[in-house]
Amino acid sequence: GYLRGKCRTTVLATVSPTAFNLTESVCTMEFAQNAAAFEAQRICSDPATGTMSVKELRVAKDAAEERCVRLEAKLQVLMQYQEEATKRCSDLEAEVQELGQLQPCMSRCSMDMLTDENEALLQQEP
DSSP, X not given: OOOOSSOOOOOOXXXXXXXXXXXXXXXXXXXXXXHHHOOOOOEEEETTTEEEEHHHHHHXXXXXXXXXXXXXXXXXXXXXXXXXXHHHHHHHHHHHXXXXXXXXXXXXXXXXXXXXXXXXXXXXXX
16 A cells, blocks of 8 residues: 555554564564655656656646647637637628618619610610
């Protein structure tokens, strides 16, 4: 198993000064000495990526922060494009509406021109 997280591990070794418990006391002190020399490596376990060391997590965090900065810059550009596109759409809608208002007038003008041409043709006929 692993020692995980930010913790301190304390080993309390209980020994006896009597000769009767000498073997057990020596084994306990050897265990305590080995435990004191043990250096735990902090790790973090993530089901998505597996087990990673703290150093690897810091590198991954730095990379994620850099990616966030790049994505935020791209988002700003896209928002500016959206704003420009929305303005252009509004301008085009206004032009279409204006053209829609001109269409009846243009139809009347066309009809008047056709009528004038027909009258001119009729006058030319003998």
